[in-house]
Amino acid sequence: MSLSICCRALAVGLLLASPLLLPQGHWLAIGLLALVGVVRWQAGRAEGPGKRQEAPLLLMLLTLAAALVVSGLWHGGLSRVWPIVLMALCCALALRGLQALRPRITWLWGGLVLAGVGSGATGAWLRWEEGHGRVRGLWEVNAILYGNIALLAGLLCLAGLFWAWRRPRRALWLAFLAAGALGGLLASAVSGSRGGWLALPLAAGVFAAAVPRRAWRLHHAGIVALVVLLLAGLYAWPGTGVQRRVGLALKEVAAYRAGESTGSVGARLEMYRGAAWLIAEHPLAGVGPSGYRPAMQALVAQGRLPEGSERFWHAHHDLLDAWVRHGLLGLIAVLLAYAVPLWRFLPGLRAPDPTRRALCLAGTLLPVCYLAFGMSYTLLAYPLGVAVYGGWLALLWVLYGQTLKVAPHRVDVQK
Numbered sequence: 001m002s003l004s005i006c007c008r009a010l011a012v013g014l015l016l017a018s019p020l021l022l023p024q025g026h027w028l029a030i031g032l033l034a035l036v037g038v039v040r041w042q043a044g045r046a047e048g049p050g051k052r053q054e055a056p057l058l059l060m061l062l063t064l065a066a067a068l069v070v071s072g073l074w075h076g077g078l079s080r081v082w083p084i085v086l087m088a089l090c091c092a093l094a095l096r097g098l099q100a101l102r103p104r105i106t107w108l109w110g111g112l113v114l115a116g117v118g119s120g121a122t123g124a125w126l127r128w129e130e131g132h133g134r135v136r137g138l139w140e141v142n143a144i145l146y147g148n149i150a151l152l153a154g155l156l157c158l159a160g161l162f163w164a165w166r167r168p169r170r171a172l173w174l175a176f177l178a179a180g181a182l183g184g185l186l187a188s189a190v191s192g193s194r195g196g197w198l199a200l201p202l203a204a205g206v207f208a209a210a211v212p213r214r215a216w217r218l219h220h221a222g223i224v225a226l227v228v229l230l231l232a233g234l235y236a237w238p239g240t241g242v243q244r245r246v247g248l249a250l251k252e253v254a255a256y257r258a259g260e261s262t263g264s265v266g267a268r269l270e271m272y273r274g275a276a277w278l279i280a281e282h283p284l285a286g287v288g289p290s291g292y293r294p295a296m297q298a299l300v301a302q303g304r305l306p307e308g309s310e311r312f313w314h315a316h317h318d319l320l321d322a323w324v325r326h327g328l329l330g331l332i333a334v335l336l337a338y339a340v341p342l343w344r345f346l347p348g349l350r351a352p353d354p355t356r357r358a359l360c361l362a363g364t365l366l367p368v369c370y371l372a373f374g375m376s377y378t379l380l381a382y383p384l385g386v387a388v389y390g391g392w393l394a395l396l397w398v399l400y401g402q403t404l405k406v407a408p409h410r411v412d413v414q415k
Contacts, residue, residue, distance in 0.1 A: 008101045009110075011036075015094075015391050016111030019384060020119045020149060020187075023139040026087075026387035033391070034090040036097030053401050054095055060340040061092040061390055064380075067333040068289070071326035075288025087383040091390030098398045105355060105399060108362075109160040109173070113180035116157050119150040120183025127190040134192040141384070147191025148199075148373045149388050154184020155203050155369060156362045156392075162210065163358035195376025199369040206368055210349045210361045267308060268316050268376060271296070274305050275315040275324045286327035314381045318374030321381060334380060338367045341393055345400065356403050363396045 011032055018025025065088040072078030072085075119137070126132045136143040157180035164173035188196055274296050278287055287295045296310040315321035322330035345363030348356050370379060370389055379385030 008103065009107045011101060012098075012103050012107040012395065013111040013114060015395060016108070016153070017115040017118055019388050020115050020137060020141075020146065020153070021122070026384050026391070030087065030090045030094050030387050030391050033094035033097035033101075035093075036100055037093035037095065040096045040100040041093070054099075054397075056340050056344065057095060057394065057397050058092050060336050061088045061095075063336055064088045064333040064386075065092075067322075067326050067329040070329055071286060072289055074285060074327075075291060077289035077291070080289035083383045084381070084386055087386045088390060091387065091394060094391055095394040095397065098394055102402070103395060103399060105163070105359075108395060108399060109157070109163065109177060112153050112156050112160065113176045115153040116150070116180030116182070116184035116187075118183070119146070119153065119187035120185075123150070123183075123187035123190045135187070135190040142382070143191045144193045144195065144377045145379065145382060145384055147188040147193030148196040148369075148377070148379065149384075150184045150187035150191070151193075151196050151199065152184070152366070152369050152373075152388070154181045154188070155199070155365055157181040157184060158207070159358050159361040159365060161358075162361060163354050166354045196373050198375055199372035202368050202372050203365055206349075206361065206364050210357060267311075270305055270309045271312065271315055272317060272320060274299050274309055275317070275320040277304065278324045279320070282324075282327070284328050286323065286325050286330060289325055292321075292325050314378040316377050318370075318378050318380050321378040334374075337380070337389070338371055341367045341396075344397065348400070353403070356400070359396055359400045359403065363393070363400065366393055366396070 011029070014022075014025065014029040015033065018029045022028060065085045068081040068085050068088075069078070072081045122138050123135045126135045126138070134143045135146070137146045157177045160177045160180075161174060164170060164177055167173050275292075277299065278292075278295050290313075292315065293310060293313050296305065299305045300307055300310045315324055318334055319331060322334040326333075341363050345360040348360030349364060351357045351360060366389065373379050380389065
């Protein structure tokens with residue numbers, strides 16, 4: 001393997017694995033790819049059909065950046081949002097960089113396996129060797145971000161099983177991808193990020209939609225059985241803490257229904273209630289990047305919300321947070337972030353070619369999982385969340401575009 005191929009593969013691997021395994025790895029990976037994108041842009045190589053295919057994703061990323069800039073300038077809180085703006089712009093440049101690198105499909109699945117296995121191994125070590133409660137990764141990433149991104153990596157590894165089944169080295173790839181899926185699910189379990197587990201039933205629906213009823217085969221049933229066994233094992237094993245966390249969530253829901261807002265579930269529901277009030281009062285412009293917490297403090301002082309609802313700087317809900325802090329344009333930007341990849345990948349869920357189907361499955365899982373994650377936390381308020389969403393989506397976008405340029409029976413020519 002030439003040095004050029006090794007460097008290109010390393011760049012793709014960093015994009016997928018470094019957010020979980022390296023300190024500030026998301027900035028490192030996106031920054032390198034953005035630099036390649038700048039060089040490519042200056043060389044004027046983004047022309048013709050390739051440039052047209054980029055347009056929806058570039059529009060999505062630029063809309064997100066523009067919504068935050070407008071909100072920051074209008075309310076005077078640009079310093080709060082500039083890291084997210086910079087990351088969105090870097091992801092746009094990284095798209096050009098990935099096109100220049102001409103990534104191979106094996107680099108995608110290999111990088112996801114590294115992310116899943118790496119996060120699972122470090123999570124297990126921190127939990128059972130170091131005695132951590134809720135695991136936050138080696139570099140003390142937010143536990144919710146860490147668990148959700150690891151879970152996403154694991155689910156995307158499961159999507160790769162559809163591709164691996166038709167590979168010449170099928171057994172090896174199936175084993176690698178199964179290990180990556182197990183590692184990602186294990187890291188999610190030991191992180192205790194209960195909100196992320198809301199993605200599991202939605203992901204199951206996406207997997208089911210990828211296989212028409214008339215096309216079920218033994219290997220399809222085997223993939224489903226593998227997922228069920230992994231989830232059941234993680235729940236049944238006391239060491240993961242999943243049973244305890246789920247039981248605690250059920251108790252908190254019951255307490256909230258009884259009029260008590262204690263616990264993280266009750267606190268989130270009160271935050272959502274407060275955000276809804278603030279949106280009704282400021283539906284167009286929002287309260288600004290830095291205005292959410294003072295506005296919530298005012299609601300608490302008025303007795304409209306219980307004490308403690310004002311502790312956080314975001315609403316723990318991607319859609320509500322975008323609207324309450326950045327106004328209607330912020331809401332449109334996040335909705336567009338979900339809609340664009342679904343428009344791109346959803347029609348290919350049942351593509352006859354296994355490579356295209358796996359890529360479309362992964363490209364559909366990405367926004368669906370982020371939508372589920374965003375029901376209990378604001379991932380897109382962090383550079384890490386934007387880097388994973390925008391960077392991983394750009395990679396899937398480029399790879400899927402490559403499959404459209406070759407005949408269906410030659411999709412796998414680049415190993």
